[in-house]
Amino acid sequence: MGYNFVNNNDISNQDISLGTSLRFQRGIGGFNKITLTEQQAIENLKHLLLTRKGEIFENPDFGSDLLLLIFEHTTDDIKENITDIINDAVSQWATYIKIIDVVTDIDVNASIVNINISFNVDRIPVPIDIGISVAPTGISVTTT
Numbered sequence: 001m002g003y004n005f006v007n008n009n010d011i012s013n014q015d016i017s018l019g020t021s022l023r024f025q026r027g028i029g030g031f032n033k034i035t036l037t038e039q040q041a042i043e044n045l046k047h048l049l050l051t052r053k054g055e056i057f058e059n060p061d062f063g064s065d066l067l068l069l070i071f072e073h074t075t076d077d078i079k080e081n082i083t084d085i086i087n088d089a090v091s092q093w094a095t096y097i098k099i100i101d102v103v104t105d106i107d108v109n110a111s112i113v114n115i116n117i118s119f120n121v122d123r124i125p126v127p128i129d130i131g132i133s134v135a136p137t138g139i140s141v142t143t144t
Contacts, residue, residue: 038128041097041121042143045130048093049086050139064089070113070134079104082115096122111136 051063066085069078083102090097100118107113115132131142 037121038124038126041094041119042128042130044094045090045097045117045119046141048089049132050141062093066132067134067139070115074106074108078106086115086117090119098122100127 048062049064049066052067053063053065054060056062064085066082066089069081069085072078082104086102087099090099097119098121100120101116102118103116105114105116113134117130117132118127119130120127129144131144133140133142
């Protein structure tokens with residue numbers, strides 16, 4: 001597979017792939033091609049926040065401590081810490097993403113943490129929402 005470098009002015013061309021989705025598909029290849037900047041930003045944000053620091057070989061600073069924090073005991077400042085972790089990771093690794101708001105809901109009795117992140121991408125003023133839900137059954141990510 002070869003790489004094709006393109007000028008930033010050309011990324012609106014639907015024939016140019018900006019990357020691959022983290023969602024697997026059955027069949028040849030296994031990954032969906034991403035051609036829109038918004039889709040790539042969503043996938044990059046998912047990858048960044050759901051990767052633990054130290055998980056990537058030879059790049060131990062990449063990722064966030066989000067998953068470590070949300071599995072800790074609930075404290076009064078956990079919502080603020082979640083927001084800080086998200087903002088720190090994005091400001092270091094995805095500067096083209098601008099976080100608008102982070103809303104965290106915690107159900108202590110059911111052991112569920114729901115995080116809704118509203119953001120936009122440089123040059124695209126439309127806000128995008130991504131939700132991360134952590135429950136005893138697993139982690140799910142949704143976009144709207």
